[in-house]
Amino acid sequence: MSDLYSRHRRVMPDWLALYYDDPIEITHGEGRHVWDSDGNRYLDFFGGILTTMTAHALPEVTKAVSEQAGRILHSSTLYLNRPMVELAERIAQVSGIPDARVFFTTSGTEANDTALLLATTYRRTNTVLAMRNSYHGRSFSTVGITGNRSWSPTSLSPLQTLYVHGGVRTRGPFAHLDDRAFTDACVADLRDVLGHIRPPAALIAEPVQGVGGFTSPPDGLYADFHEVLKERGILWISDEVQTGWGRTGDHFWGWGAHAASGPPDIVTFAKGIGNGASIGGVIARAELMNCLDANSISTFGGTQLTMAAGLANLTYLLDHDLQGNARRVGGLLIERLRAVAAQLPGVREVRGRGLMIGIELAKPGTDEADPQAASAVLEAARTGGLLIGKGGGHDTSALRVAPPLSLTVSEAEEGAAILEDALRSAYS
Template sequence: MHPALLGRHRAVMPDWLAMYYRDPMEITHGEGRHVWDAEGRRYLDFFGGILTTMTAHALPEVTKAVAEQAGRIIHSSTLYLNRPMVDLAERIATLSGIPDARVFFTTSGTEANDAALLLATTYRRSNQILAMRNSYHGRSFSTVGITGNSAWSPTSLSPLQTLYVHGGIRNRGPYAELTDDQFIRACVADLEDMLGQTRPETVAAMIAEPVQGVGGFTLPPDGLFAAFREVLARHGILWISDEVQTGWGRTGEHFWGWQAHAEHGPPDMLTFAKGIGNGMSIGGVVARAEVMNCLESNSISTFGGSPVTMAAGQANLAYLIEHDLQGNARRVGGLLIERLRAVTAGLPVVREVRGRGLMIGIELVDADGAPSPQAASLALEYAREEGLLIGKGGREGHSLRIAPPLSLSVAEAEEGAAMLEAALKRVQSETEGRTQS
């Protein structure tokens, strides 16, 4: 760590701008699945800048596309025809699975969800939104208002009326002991009961992450959102799938998270961001034309659809598809999950290893089985000392988040699992020492 840089950071940045580690680190460069800090130490990156370095650090195909486009023109805005934007929109529209799809580009996932909320509330002439408990959808005023995770919702004020339903967390809460089928039926009954307490025709949309990201990589049984969709469709309520973290094949089994719940077809809208730009600022909304075109006022985007970011997105998406990184996420992710379950089986501090593909959560608890943010913070520190970067999440900040670039090799998965095993054994030992004292 450079104390001078940290001091400068604290002098000009907000106090609430969170940073990892007791001694925050400066990352100076990366290559493949590794990054280096300012002291020259190399780390295996299992978090990808919050699931954003999707394919690899310094991927030549992406850096070349960015440099070539920057040499032509960097910026024009949406007031002019933009070939790279149209090219990428065409490909995303086709991949989305949404019929007659339209694409609007933004610069972040927060802005994408904000735009989806604007479309839904305008289309339905309502400001009522259904959201999931333990959810996270962004840091803007509107998206904070639909975030069901109190640790990331700094104000109760909102332009929206939000109703929270069950289903985002499978292993905690009043339905945790039910079978998967019973769990789905109970959550659907809860949704129908909630709609019975309001006027369903005045509810605009339900927004949900197929796998909750900040929430700790929790996920419901497959089919839950299909069952929800059946209820929503009876009342004309839109379904927005927040694919900011689950999109582009990260879950391995599917290209989009919603496809694990596809019995009644695709969502009315999906939002995306993070990985598509491989570090460049790209977000967006895909919606069927009827919904996307409901705005009756003028609108533009100054930075959404930037020629440079669109070039990066095209190159990154092409690389992902041509190299079957979704398949790699399924194969290597499956191996990594099983390896992590094996190495943590004898550690009481680990309550659960869960996830899908290269989106893996490890829930940590104290000796009484209660969520332990202290254990998660220690694990983060010890993993760094081992040479591994990971993330954390969960409502109490008690879950580790494992999300490497999708090009992760088997050897790197094994190396990372061994590092994490060593870190968690140190956490277990320290936790036992505190309990005995």
């Protein structure tokens, strides 16, 4: 492994992050488990950053990919593409957006780029609203709207971005308020921002902030935001790259917790839909999707191989009610972790819903973030046979737990026990 690591260091950029003091190479997986090149077996509670949505080596997906690879891998969007049309039909059907059109990309970054292109073209302005502590990708434009310093290497941007409150419930100037008062204060802040600027193109928001540490506002906040936006013709883009496809359990899309004002104008997706295949995309009503007045294609977006994987994966998820499983097993896992947290002074909060759970760590007796403890828990969990993630604001003090949606109760208990030991070791 040390040889591969040294080779990696010689040819990869320094800013390409790796987990663990002694990085691991994952060679294969099955179900909710993966193995490294030394033969160690791990329970996977991060799924390649929420990308292995159903299971590793899912037979239905493996079969679909193999059969498609035997026919044709790729032809581009210049030709009719049956797997692309079939997956688009399924996604439009479950989108909640009337007269939906779907455009496929290769990643969530590219999906958010496309959404920004649509919104700014339709509204004829390059001003965008985004949430503090947000993350939307690593391209020039999506870095420019990201509200998380740890993942924003430049202040240069083709867009004028203004950040509003609401994405983080338990920190910031409104944290002391109850949910209703918190929402009202955030809406007042939004109205105040809009009163000082020319009307922007859109608000882009993650219903649950992913890289930000699985933080979220009270249910209904984005519905209240949407009402304010609609008064001015401003669009709402819901970034569902991490929250989509039933991961939160209660709703198929993260925006479902804010549905009182109707669906978003634009939804972006990626990660889990491909179960490891590189798929992203945008859903919008026809009026918005068709607003571009120039030709365009996507060389690799919608390629037959990834579309076959996505269609098989989505079919499996719906047929096996993995959203319901995320709600049931995720609920048990959250309660188990909260019971552990109650005994540990360094755990500030266990938050989330479904199988999207954040554990925020702080220095005992304070509200001060503890990124060193988060790193220590990450290492201890790996030693115990569990892979998890990290996130948060500039401090990266939150642990991210997001297993495949087929997680069983016994696996949830096993993972919780390992995580409990890792947390106790960090504060012993």
